[in-house]
Amino acid sequence: MRQAKLETIVWLNRLGSFRAVAEKLNTSQAVISQRVASLELELGVKLFERNTRGLKLTPKGAALLPYAERIVDISAEMLMQVTDPSAYAGVIRIGAVETLVHVWLHRLLERIYETYSGVAVELTVDTSGVLRDAVLKGKLDIAMLLAPEREPDLTKKAICTYKxxxxxxxxxxxxxxxxxxxxxxxxxxxxxxxxxxxxxxxxxxxxxxxxxxxxxxxxxxxxxxxxxxxxxxxxx
The missing domain is CATH 3.40.190 (D-Maltodextrin-Binding Protein; domain 2)
Known part of the structure; x- marks a missing residue:
């Protein structure tokens, strides 16, 4: 059972017409009609009936509606949590060599707090060797350091160079x-x-x-x- 079908049922109940729902979901009336027919065939029941006032849920449709609304709402909440930076929360453990602390690390921390207001940073300042060992032991999530040329156990990405x-x-x-x-x-x-x-x-x-x-x-x-x-x- 695809979520698009359940979303269609929810909006048909709220808006009361195929045309209004098609505009809301940015699709055609034919697609909306096909979704309803497909879901009715899948469930083996009739979900809507027409009357002089438009569409009305059948008893089976009314029984399905609260479940469909919950699934649609949970899906929207899930997408918000995943795609909205402000929804991130927790602690990230960052290590940095002292050179970066004096040069630009403060600007990075400001960006983190502005973009991810729910994230707290635990900062460790030390030499590259100490930070490397802390990452390997799971004591740090990420470290900005002078990386050795060969380190197969670490995923490395160059972020800056200094003369x-x-x-x-x-x-x-x-x-x-x-x-x-x-x-x-x-x-x-x-x-x-x-x-x-x-x-x-x-x-x-x-x-x-x-x-x-x-x-x-x-x-x-x-x-x-x-x-x-x-x-x-x-x-x-």
Whole structure:
């Protein structure tokens, strides 16, 4: 029994004419008539009878009507829940590396709250390795991180790229001088956290380093002391 047939019965009872129902459901009177005839044949009963005032439900039609209305209403409610973003509710656990927190994550959270008012976000900020493990263990639903090149157990999608920039303390007096890799290696370098993806990709060079887990203290030690740092350009 198709829902379209039941919907036709509901609207015929409300509007009282084949023409009005055809206009309401954006179809032809012939289709409406065929739906009624098909449902009557399927059930083996007559659902409507004509009188001087138009269409009237038979006793069997009147018995069917409340069930048809419930099915149509439940179907409409189901579609609203599925297609209306404001109908979503629950908690989503999101992880993000700190760079994104300082650059654009706040705008993403604003969009989520505006579009899905019933959704609460639990945010975890940590290094890529920690976030990756949390996703694999089911502790996070989604994570925005620096993904390793090979990770068969995760579904990955690239969402943004950032260029890295070197920033030096004025106390070094470098000016516009271009440094070689060996010269860089002799400087104390503030960089990404140990075992992070960027750190591991560049750890082949030996250098004196200050290893920190947060980007927040980067600027001050570079400005105050003779240090050199490697950061995302958008954070500087």
């Amino acid at each position: 890295l920039a070197w920033t030096a303390s004025p106390a070094l007096g470098l000016g516009t001088k271009t440094l070689s890799i060996d010269e860089l290696a002799r400087l104390p370098i503030i960089t990404f956290a140990r075992h992070s993806v960027p750190y591991n990709r560049h750890q082949s060079r030996q250098h004196t380093e200050i290893d920190v887990n947060s980007r927040r203290p980067y600027r001050d030690p570079i400005d105050r002391e003779e240090n050199y740092g490697n950061f995302h350009k958008d954070y500087l």
